[in-house]
Amino acid sequence: RATLRPMTEARILGGFWSRRKRANREVGIPAGLRQLEQAGNLANLRLAAGRTTGAYRGKYPFQDSDVHKWLEAAAWEFGPSLETHAGHLVQLITQAQQPDGYLNSYYQVFKPQARFAELDFGHELYCAGHLIQAAVADARSSGGMALLAVACRLADHLDTVFGPDGREGIDGHSEIETALVELYRQTGTTRYLDLARILVDRRGHGLIGDRSFPASYYQDHEPVRTAKTVAGHAVRQLYLNAGVTDIAIETGDGELGQAMERQWEDMVATRTYLTGGVGAHHDDESFGDPYELPPERAYCETCAAIASIQWSWRLLLLTGRSRYGDLIERTLYNGFAGSVSLDGKRYFYVNPLQVRDDHPVTGRQPWFKCACCPPNIMRLLSTVDHYAATSDQSGLQLHQYATGSYGGGPAQVRVRTRYPWEGTVSVEVSHTSDDPWTLSLRMPHWCRRASIVVNGVPLDIEPVDGYLRVTRGWTAGDVVVVDFQLLVRTTVADSRVDAVRGCAALERGPIVYCLEAVDQPPGVRLDDVVLDVATKTQWQPDVLGGVVTVAAAGWVRERGDFSGWPYGVRSQLGERVSLLAVPYFAWGNRELGAMRVWIPVT
Amino acid sequence: RATLRPMTEARILGGFWSRRKRANREVGIPAGLRQLEQAGNLANLRLAAGRTTGAYRGKYPFQDSDVHKWLEAAAWEFGPSLETHAGHLVQLITQAQQPDGYLNSYYQVFKPQARFAELDFGHELYCAGHLIQAAVADARSSGGMALLAVACRLADHLDTVFGPDGREGIDGHSEIETALVELYRQTGTTRYLDLARILVDRRGHGLIGDRSFPASYYQDHEPVRTAKTVAGHAVRQLYLNAGVTDIAIETGDGELGQAMERQWEDMVATRTYLTGGVGAHHDDESFGDPYELPPERAYCETCAAIASIQWSWRLLLLTGRSRYGDLIERTLYNGFAGSVSLDGKRYFYVNPLQVRDDHPVTGRQPWFKCACCPPNIMRLLSTVDHYAATSDQSGLQLHQYATGSYGGGPAQVRVRTRYPWEGTVSVEVSHTSDDPWTLSLRMPHWCRRASIVVNGVPLDIEPVDGYLRVTRGWTAGDVVVVDFQLLVRTTVADSRVDAVRGCAALERGPIVYCLEAVDQPPGVRLDDVVLDVATKTQWQPDVLGGVVTVAAAGWVRERGDFSGWPYGVRSQLGERVSLLAVPYFAWGNRELGAMRVWIPVT
Structure with missing residues (x-):
């Protein structure tokens, strides 16, 4: 039913992504394993496996998924040598699984009485999905069967509990759907595909409903087949849509495919940042209103960019339409590439398009208490080859x-x-x-x-x-x-994107540019800069690991007399100034400071 | 130490505020008492008083404060006849108080083991502060002593627990500070003033620190005397500052006064909306960065506008500077006045400056689960006279x-x-x-x-x-x-207020205007409107209870061919259009729909 098929062989061997992949393989993935140890994720699995005793560490019920996502990345990256790198993890997970197939250290160790009783926020099926993805990655890249056996036992258990003869439940955080389709592809077991379909069609009928968050947060406010727009928590929505598109690919369900194309069009036309990032609200990590795309408060969670790429890829396979490749490209080179430092050591959870002069800057971090993003970045970098052809x-x-x-x-x-x-x-x-x-x-x-x-x-x-x-x-x-033909473009936004009215952004090819304070003449504050015109592009091998920079001319706005009330005073253009823009993805890799993608032109 | 003194008599007898006060007295306050009954606030106090048995209703530890704030409003409004209107409430509260003076139904009924053990979010001193404010209002407006006796017993208890010989604790939500100073003014008991001072000086030393929220959320990140800017949860910050300014007034502590003037200047110059509203972030209900003032995601909590007025009033008394009266006026007529419907029946918790055409609109509500705002509006309307002279x-x-x-x-x-x-x-x-x-x-x-x-x-x-x-x-x-001289002003914002670049707002006298969809020609979407020039003002006795409207001329932007990607396409001005602006405070009183204060001019 798909229009296009993935390649049987796809290997990036040089250039932009090769360098990012090497940093991931040599720095990010090894450091990730140490972080999982330090943060207690592995300790929790040891508790579940009965190897040690003690208290559950951390407070989130989805901490196993960090391990599973790391394992998926390692499986893609290391192939048959995964055994060397992480054989002990596969054994640990195998041992942690309960005889009935259940696997989730939080509920096994910390809340055994609440197994599948907190579906809105328990993340049990979400974690299972990531385990399945890791197992499929291992099976595909190394032929390994051990983790796949764990995944099948877990999927079988879920089918018993939530399948055609089970209870009507869905997980508050999608992910299991796409994982089950992948497991079906790997094993040929149609029960897994059927379960994915059942879970998708149960959604939007209030099984979760309004809880701590509104039903839309969990995409439970409207059935998948009729929803016209993306809504709620961005990562949840986009993981769900990846799974729905997978089902459309495997079953030929045209209604699902059309629903997905419609939602994608809405997302791209009204709720996507120039960087490909999505999710405007810090509050609830959710999509905002159409055209509500504030640059400084852009949430643009890294995981949402990754999920967007994964969803668009499936739509590309389903339809063969170039627009999905366009969005993948934009998101890869900008919203996604910026989420990890050039040296592969640090990560952004949130990816704004503006940092004001006086904003406290913390920069990328080596890990997070809620560590969903780093191992997600790892697994995307280890599979970026797959999206090429x-x-x-x-x-x-x-x-x-x-x-x-x-x-x-x-x-x-x-x-x-x-x-x-x-x-x-x-x-x-x-x-x-x-x-x-x-x-x-x-x-x-x-x-x-x-x-x-x-x-x-x-x-x-x-x-x-x-x-x-x-x-x-x-x-x-x-x-x-x-x-x-690669030309510098001075891009303006639709007038309904109120937040960047009177501004322009510099783009060249797939790369979105930004101004960073560190590159501007001393004393020039980015809050006061006005763009006139781009003047020169230059390949700079020694800047940020080698990038093309864009020089521009502009003005610094005069402050004039400030009354202490920021309304009613229009400031004048002052001195001319030379500006230098660098690729957005590379920001925050030097001295931290102000940054902006959208530059005032008046 | 204060430069100015409140009036001994201040009575509004007609005009704008007289009508709002009448709606408050005849509609809002009576309905509020019914809401307190329905929501369980009074039931909780009955449980605490031992009159009934059962479970605590609601989930917030600060529900008593809704009752106290209502009582304060009623005391100011009804004076000696409070006994008739709410004598039973005073009796109920008196009976609920424990022998040692402690009073908080949540901890008495629901969590007796955690008394003063959850200071970051327990709100026990906050609730005490509101009880004290109600008692002072009653004493001042009717000479009643019953509630004042409860307040003194409660304050004495707090002094025992947290005073010079007590433990080093502070409440996560300020309010007690200003209340204790008021109680000192009413009773002459210097211990209350001393306790307020102690609580203020304890703040900013990490007694709360980073918890579920960062320390700045509770204003515990930096001492009051050295903090240069307002920060964190807006209502907490502004209630704190009201208390700090009260202390400066009563003690002549110049350092505190200067700290307050400095913070106020920062707030007004960089973090205040045109309406006087403050608090840019939904997330944490907090202040944003300087000049980060998005109109559609303005949080502008009603309670923050009220707290801003209360703080500015104290600074006016302290310094005699007109700028504090200016901000009070702006906030009263716009950010505050818009928070309650013209008929006094419904309230806004959040007060944005823009509602997009496709935004789901709910309008003002009769009450909230977290009901801090409605009774706060009541007590401000019942005391608005006090701010005049x-x-x-x-x-x-x-x-x-x-x-x-x-x-x-x-x-x-x-x-x-x-x-x-x-x-x-x-x-x-x-x-x-x-x-x-x-x-x-x-x-x-x-x-x-x-x-x-x-x-x-x-x-x-x-x-x-x-x-x-x-x-x-x-x-x-x-x-x-x-x-x-009253002229229509077309106001632009400082260029650093990125969110409204290329826009203007209409103002006339103290009134900020807005466009509401319902007033524009059929089919005109506010997202597409461009302002040219204001053309005519008109007193319209039959519109919105009588307002001056502002007519304007502009254009409707042409959409043209839309590629599905909202960047790179600049739309053209299309047809001329006649627009009609109404006072912002009156928005949402008719057919609900789009609204905007800041109108694009290009």
Whole structure:
């Protein structure tokens, strides 16, 4: 029922993401395991496994999921050598599982009487979902079966409790749905797919209802099939939608697919930041009103950016529409890439688009009490390769441009590029079937002009439905070079985005830029800067690990006489000033201070 | 130590506030008592009094304070006839008090083991403060001593527990400080003043520290004397500051007074909405960063507006500076007046400056689960007279202009005015001492030109330090007529108030205007409106109980082709449109819909 299929081989081998992946593998993932030990997550599992005695550590019922997400990242990253890196964790989890398949250290150790009694906030199915995802990752990347056996026993238990013959319950935090579909894909057991469907269709009928949070927080205010907009807690909504789209892919349920496309359109048109980040409210970590997108109070939880990518990917598979690749690109390079420091050591939970001059800045942190984001970043970085390409009967599609090797369907290709800093992408055919097939290259939404050359011969083709398509008989060694024109763009927002009226943002290719205080002339406060025009781009190998910077000219606003009342006084433009913008994803990696993506133009 | 003294007599007898006061007396206060019964507040006190048995109702530890605040309002409003209206409540509270003076139904009934053990959120001293305020109101307005005896027993108990020989504790929610000073003023017992001082000086040393909320939420992050800005939960901060200013007034502690003036300047210059509302964040109900004042997510809790008025009033008494009267006026007519419906039946907890076209609107509510605001509105309306005038050795000062009778110091005057709709204020001397004295009339901050006539003779005087001052020997029957020029102002914000860049607000006199959807031509969405120019003001006796409306001309923005991505597309001005603005305080009294104070001008 899906339009596109994931590649059988997808490996990023150089460039932008390769460096981030290396930091993840060599710094982030090893440090993560130490953090899980320090924070007590592993201690809690040892209690559940009966290896030690003592008190449950921490206060959240979803702490196992940090372990599971770390394990998923490690499984993707290390493949068959996971056993070396984390075999003891697999054993620990196996031992912690109860004979009936139940697995959740919080309820086993701390609240045994409340098992499945606090579904609104207990996160038991959510944690199970992440365990299943880890097991599927392990099985796919190493063929390992131990964790998959734990996952199946757990899924079987959930099916007994919540399945067709069980009780009518749903989890307050979605995640189990997409995990069950993945487990179905891995095992072929249709009961898992059925359970996912049942859980989705139960939602929106008040099984949770208004509790500490309103029903919309849990997406329980309206059935999935009729809801027109994303709502409530952003991560919950987007994990749910990933699962719903998975079900549409596997079952061909067109109503679900249409519901998902409709919600996605609403989200992108009215509730998405320029960085791809979503979730405007700190309060309830929720989506705001349409066009309510304040830059300084953007919540933009890292997990929401990740969930958005995961959902868009599934919609891309379902429909083959380029717009999903566009949003994935934007979110990857901006809202997501900014959530982890360049050295892989520190993380943002919240990703604002503005930090005022006087805002207390703390910067990225090595870990959090509520540690959902760091291991989520790890698992996305370990799988970012997967989002680059797909295949179908007609050929092979490239959606994201990263140096690497991609194989599936009729062919394997080798990609070389300095994207996102340069727009040239070279695609060399490594292996090919004898029959003609189509190479489809996503034409980025931001790009107005592209040229394409096949084996040195220019082709005159226009993008169709967002893809440049070359159909021919191929020979190994054929080379397609596409050049996407990269210009600095001065972007304004729809007038209904009140919070950035009278401002512009600088973009170049997929990269959103920002001003950081540290790059501006001494004494210039970002609160007073006015943008005139971008003047020059420059590749700077020694800045922030190598980025293209954008220089600009502007003014510093004069303060004039200030009456002590901030209304009724219009300040004047003062001195000219030279400004320097750096990629948003790289902010906060040097001296901490003010930052802004949207710069006043008046 | 105070510069100014409250009047011995201050009675509003007609006009704007008279109508609001009547609704409060005839509708709000009687309905409030029924709500306290329905919500269980009185039932809880009956449990504490041992009259009934059963379970504590509600979940908040501060529910007694709703009763106390209601009682304070009723005491001010009904004076000696409080006995008729609420004598049974006074008896109930008296009976609920424990032999040692302790009084708090939540801890007496629901959590007896935790008495004073949860100071961060237990609100026991906060509730005590409101009981004391009610008792002082009763004593002052009727001479009643029964409630005052309860208050003294309670204060004595607090002094034993937390006084010089007691434990080092402070309440997470200030209020007790100002109440203790009032009790000292009423009784002359210096121990109460001393205890207030001790509690203030204990603050900011981490006695509460970081808990569920950060220490700043409770103003426990920095000592009162050194804190430069308001911070944390707005109501807590402002109640604290009212108490601190009271202490400065009574003790002449200049350091405290300067600290308060400094914090006030910071608040007004950087964290106050055009309506006088404060508290930008829904999250933690807290102040935001400087200039972070989003209109649609303005929290602007009603109680914070009330607390701001109470604090500014004390600073006015301390310093005699007109700017405090200016902020009181702005907050009274806008942020505060809008919190209650014109009929006195319904209340806002949160007071935003913008409601988008697609925002789900609920409007004002008759009561809340957390019901701090409604009885707070009642007690402010029952005391709004108090804020109009003061006296000192030199004479009599008028700070707010309302038809009524004001007496104190050397004279009594009778004021007649149609303020805020007209700028003419007539002040007739009713009684006077034989010695010359000065009549001081606050020149509102918004007013650029005023004329003044004494007994028909124009005077040529300029405002000095924000007051027009007339010094002479007076005779009963002398009449001073001042005319403050009322013009419509198109107000822009300091450029650092990013959230309203490119917008203007309409103001006239002390009144902030807004557009409501219901007043605009059919089909015009407020999200698309652009303001050109105000065209006409008109007194409309039949609109919203009688208001001056402001007509304006503008455009409706064209949507054009919308790509589904809200960035990169600049929309054009479309059709001309006639707009109608009404006072902000009156919004939400008709058909509910979109509203905005700040209107785009580009």
